[in-house]
Amino acid sequence: MRIVVDKQLCTGCESCIESCPYDAIVMEDDKAFINEYCQLCRNCLSVCPEGAIKEIEDIYDREPPDVGEFRGVWVFAEQREGRLADVSLELLGVGRRLAETRSTDLTAVLFGATDREAQELIKWGADRVLHAEDPLFEYFNDDPYVHLLSRLIQEQKPEIVLAGATAIGRSFFPRVAARLRTGLTADCTGLEIDPETGNLLQIRPAFGGNIMATIVCPRHRPQMATVRPRVMKKGRYDETRKGEILKVPTDGLSSRTRVIQTVKEETGVSVNLQEVDVIVSGGRGVGGPEGFKMLQELASLLGGAVGASRAAVDEGWIPYSHQVGQTGKTVCPKLYIACGISGAVQHLVGMQSSDTIVAINKNPDAPIFNVADFGIIGDLKEIVPLLIKKLKELKGQ
């Protein structure tokens, strides 16, 4: 499929130019022309007053998709130093849902760790676990991960394979996709099944989170995606759940890279932010470092931690480790109180899956109110001290 301009109809009015988020429409000989920047977003289709912009089918579109023999949903269960990464459990949550929609099985693939972790994966929702044990998996190296996962996929032909968008997942998963010559969508924040086609709808932020895009991989299998940590909910843990653990042979594995040493670095607050139940977050409206002291007091009363928008961090009011959003941490506490944060999409993608969101902002049109459960239109410098006072009263202080 392609999008083209019908030169006969085009009047050269240029009204389509601004509609393209990719700068793909240019004027050539006083007519619009769609160049190689086009990403098929279809934004321009409805804009042309003459109906000159059209979607046309390529011969290639009529090739029958060879996807029928692929069945099953797989998630790659990441472990480091034998411990399952949280994102693996989140993948089981979303994987379970997808498998049920597709009336198929959910398989977890585990490289390294022990039987105990394999059992855990079943309790978190997997129907079966493909478990490979080998000293090579003690540290992360791309080669053995790529080689073994590709081999398993080629042998067993799952239709969906997911991994966490972590340092490990984002490093080796693309190589697997390239080796299998299939598509891969990075850093998804939403996964659904298209009821019409059964294809996986892969939703992810683009343009630094300013806009969301739905990606499909219609003619290739498996459909592969990495999923942003802390966005999906974990599956339901069921102590009694039964499943199958299959040991996978690891013959012929080797690695061209070698990890000499792993070094831990203190990340302090940032880790804390992803674990606490309450986050009180401040933006430009906080006005300065003193304002954050007030937010800290509120956070302490609620047993939580302080977060910040990029604007506040850029102003130097609070260190980067507190930053929530696209370029900071993704968090989903039970309660997120956004104070003086306007709500740029970059911030929203980092916190919008919080259970309850409270927004305090002077500007009633601030986009933060779009994701808030409760909004207070007012001055945080008035509201927050009142809130602190009331909470102290409640606690009998």
Place this chain on the structure above:
Amino acid sequence: MDYFFTEEQKMIRDLARQIAEEKIVPVRAELDEKEEFPREIMEVLAQSDMFGIFVPEEYGGLGMGALELCIAVEELSRACLGISTSYAANALGTYPILLFGTEEQKKKYLPDIAAGRKLVAFALTEPNAGSDAAGIQTTAKKEGDYYILNGLKQWITNAGEADIYTVIAITDRAKGARGASAFIVEKGMEGFSFGKKEKKMGIRASVTRELIFENCKVPKENILGREGMGFIVAMRTLDQSRIGVGAQGVGVAQGAFEEALKFAKQRVQFGKPIISFQAVQHILADMAIQIEAARSLVYSVARYIDSGAKDISKVSAMAKVFATDVAMKVTTDAVQVMGGAGYMREYPVEKMMRDAKILQIYEGTNQIQRNIIGQALIKEATKLTG
């Protein structure tokens, strides 16, 4: 306003502006506060070929002229006059070699200067000789293959940081002004050391120190021109470099003006941004008029110098006086427009005002500049009246 720059001139402007905004603005307040020499910025300038602008291509430079140097100086000065002083003083120290150096001297020194590997300083001023260059006490006595220098130079920009110094000393006191000579002295030469670091009102990101010569042995081939030409070397150098001080004035004035303009647009009093009050608009308008006039004069004179004209003393003095008086006035007005905020170190304009003052003083005070202009006028009057 468009001054019809060439592609190369625009490149210099854009790159100098990028350096100013990305590298200088973030550190200027700290450098000022700590009175620290901007070594890292000098490295950035070196790596960007900024030190080679006015050095001929055969010595590794870009072979450009006064106008191109002025463009770079103006952009740097817009961000920090202290840094632009360190940069411009390098050109000042290099001109004696460019104008009077032998082929050997040029080959030896200019490539390192153009690449920014070596920094240069110019040393004329002494405790008893500033505006009156004839009062120089430092002596150079020829002994075999060396000149032996003794004396003290004062308030020398880049002293201690520079590797190469062009120094004016007296070789024959009996001849008065015609008894001075110019020398290239290198850091590390026997008997050459540095005195105290001055604490200054402004341009505190530049270093100002004494040079001490105690039986300093300078090889005789390091003399610039011939014995007795020292005063001419100094005057021709200053004629050449003076326009750069004018460019500094335009730059710092522009920087202060932009700060004041931004502030006036944002600051609300009596329910309106203060820029909507005519009292403020008129101050801003006067600032803008003066800056544009100064810039036009500086560019015109720079182009005149680049044309190869010989009679540049008068016009370069005019540009220096006018642009630096404008700088003082505009930076002071910028503080006034910004009121209390302008006076606080949180905003950059108080520093700009402190910095601007030196422009009316160094490389010949504005009073001396007017003398130069006055003397040129007397000559012209003689021609008119016969």
Place this chain on the structure above:
Amino acid sequence: MRIIVCVKQVPDTAEVKINPETNTLIREGVSSIINPYDMHAIEAGLQLKEKKGGTVTVITMGPPQAEEALREAISMGVDEAVLLTDRAFAGADTLATSRTLAGAIRKLGFDIVICGKQAIDGDTAQVGPEVAEFLGIPHVAYVKKIEEITEEKIVLYRMMEEGYDVVEAPLPLLITVVKELNVPRLPSLKGKMRAKKAEIKRFTHKDIGIEEDRVGLRGSPTQVKNIFAPERKKERKILQGSPEEQVEWLIEELKKLKCI
């Protein structure tokens, strides 16, 4: 040492905003820049060259305008630039892009390939590892320090969530780099002048020997189905009244939800 740096020209996303009423991007005045992570890749390439000798070649795939990005790289000091431009490359996803870049890199020859960790418009971080797969060489992602390099091997720090791994890898190798690795240099005046005149090599799919249906949209397994603005929550409540009333109300609501 033959050093290849892959770059991408991207819209400056810091400037991209969305119009909430029309759900379209406001692109007015948005400029094109070299992807910021790729600036660190260029710097890494130049530093390697300074240390080990050799040449740095920068390549990009994009429309003819992407030449600007290559000229900027030349002004920083890279030796040579190659633009992969062809109508057939249009609409490429990461797989088709990687295949195309790898085709060009193979043609050029290489000892090390350096990419930024991801591009700020797509944020996929996939092209680097996929190029390495197409080239059949190992890669190390998220490199924050190059500790040691000899003719045969290289020792790197790879950023991980909780710290870093020290990784030893053989050459040839592909690395993707993070901002912590270095500070990109500014261009030089001589570099800018050279960049203005420099000849930029252009490759089409024919030059790199890849059939037309394996590049661009036709060689891309993934497609963008649609784009949309992040949705708004429906059930939000705006609390009314005086500040005191609002705060009391909020506390009641939060109590109901057992948040406090």
